[in-house]
Amino acid sequence: WQQFDRRRLIDEINSLKTTLTNRQVKIVIILLQSEPIPITYHQDLDANQYKDQAARLCEECDINIKSLFIIPVQDEQSIPAYVIRIELALNDLAKAHFSQKVKQIKSYRDQLNKMTQNYLFVRHEFKLAFYHEIRQIYNQALVHYKNAYASLMEIRLTSKNLFEIKNVATILNYKIIRLSFYLNIPLDAISYFRKHIDIFQNRFADDKRIEFEHYAWLANQFYLFGELFDMSISMLHLSPSPSQNPGVYYFESAMYMIKRRESSQRLSLSLNAEEISYAERILQQNDESEFIGQLNWYQPDESNDIYVKIFHHIERTTDLSP
Numbered sequence: 001w002q003q004f005d006r007r008r009l010i011d012e013i014n015s016l017k018t019t020l021t022n023r024q025v026k027i028v029i030i031l032l033q034s035e036p037i038p039i040t041y042h043q044d045l046d047a048n049q050y051k052d053q054a055a056r057l058c059e060e061c062d063i064n065i066k067s068l069f070i071i072p073v074q075d076e077q078s079i080p081a082y083v084i085r086i087e088l089a090l091n092d093l094a095k096a097h098f099s100q101k102v103k104q105i106k107s108y109r110d111q112l113n114k115m116t117q118n119y120l121f122v123r124h125e126f127k128l129a130f131y132h133e134i135r136q137i138y139n140q141a142l143v144h145y146k147n148a149y150a151s152l153m154e155i156r157l158t159s160k161n162l163f164e165i166k167n168v169a170t171i172l173n174y175k176i177i178r179l180s181f182y183l184n185i186p187l188d189a190i191s192y193f194r195k196h197i198d199i200f201q202n203r204f205a206d207d208k209r210i211e212f213e214h215y216a217w218l219a220n221q222f223y224l225f226g227e228l229f230d231m232s233i234s235m236l237h238l239s240p241s242p243s244q245n246p247g248v249y250y251f252e253s254a255m256y257m258i259k260r261r262e263s264s265q266r267l268s269l270s271l272n273a274e275e276i277s278y279a280e281r282i283l284q285q286n287d288e289s290e291f292i293g294q295l296n297w298y299q300p301d302e303s304n305d306i307y308v309k310i311f312h313h314i315e316r317t318t319d320l321s322p
Contacts, residue, residue, distance in 0.1 A: 006057060013061045024100070026093045027063055030086065033072045067093075098131045105131075114151075121151040122168065129175065142179045148172050153199065159207070160298070166200065166217055167293025174224055181232035190244060193225050210311045212263035219256035226250040261320070269305070269312045278306070279313040 013027060058065045066089065071082045109124040129144030149172040152165060173196045180189035201218065226249035232238050233246070240246070271279065282297045298307055 006060070009057075010060050013063070017062075024097060026067070026097065027061075028067045028069070028086075028090065028093070029057075029061065029063065030069045030071065033070050034074065095135055098135050102128060102131050114154075118151055118155045122148050122155075125151060126172070133175075133179075138179055138183055142176065142183065145172055145175045145179065149176065157203075163295050163298065164291065164293035169196070169200065170217075170221065170224070171292065173221070174228070177225060177228050181228055181236065181238070184236065184238075186232065186238055189228075193221075197221060207308070209267060209305070209308045212260045212267065212315055213311055215256050215260035215263055219253045219260060222249045222253035222256065226253060257320070264312075264315050267312075269309050271309050271313060275306070275309055276313060279310045282310060283314070 009029070013029070016027065054068055054070070055065060058068050069082065069086050069089075071079060073079065105124050105127050109121065109128075112120050112124070114121055125144050125148035129141045129148060132138075132141035132144060149169065152169055152172065155161070155165060157165065173193065176192055177189045180186070180192060197218070200221075226246040229238075229240070229249060230246040233240055285297075297310065
């Protein structure tokens with residue numbers, strides 16, 4: 001404590017709190033005690049000197065005394081016990097935090113109008129699912145992921161939002177399938193995946209000029225499911241059957257990749273140097289989107305095929321090698 005720069009620590013904690021204002025973040029301080037001392041306040045309640053200094057530090061940093069941990073690093077035998085103690089404390093803080101977040105999101109969700117705010121229903125249900133998943137309440141997480149998927153299917157489809165919906169559906173389907181396998185309900189996982197494919201197989205192949213993009217998406221769906229199935233067999237010891245095994249889905253993925261290549265070659269559009277330069281500039285300017293799946297550059301217009309040509313440029317520059 002004599003060599004400890006408490007003023008610097010207090011300033012850093014206060015600066016961190018300012019940065020994290022309104023973020024509902026809890027701060028824990030862990031001090032590594034390098035110099036051996038006869039006794040620490042953790043080991044003897046009569047060690048008033050160290051208890052008082054620790055309490056004063058917590059008061060100056062405005063944190064709970066339970067959020068301060070002092071580890072005597074020279075006492076190697078006691079370090080594992082300190083680490084376990086810290087782990088349990090952090091786990092309790094995290095659970096309390098996400099429990100509070102769940103209550104807040106449910107409150108927001110209950111105020112929504114499902115007729116006009118379906119996007120927010122998807123968003124809130126996904127958050128609820130994710131927070132339950134973090135808390136390892138997997139059954140409830142699965143319910144909320146399914147609710148998010150159902151809300152997504154209620155959104156009115158347009159040529160502008162179809163790519164976003166497909167990509168968000170991919171994420172939700174992945175989460176649902178993975179949790180279904182983990183909860184040892186593989187038949188539900190298979191059934192849900194088939195339902196997912198039935199919904200999207202022909203629903204979004206509207207523009208034949210870029211049908212290769214849809215085949216690529218379908219190939220990815222089967223590949224992801226095959227991977228999850230494969231992982232579940234090795235980790236959860238599921239027993240595959242001749243008609244239901246990862247190879248079936250890898251094969252379907254390969255078939256759609258062949259369709260993708262054939263479609264791309266059949267519909268191939270020639271781009272001149274100016275169009276290629278324009279496509280690369282548009283893609284570079286819109287490299288990142290705030291939301292998953294959105295293509296900010298895409299403006300569907302049958303009278304203007306430049307956006308179709310951008311898709312063809314992406315396809316040509318995509319490495320499809322195994």
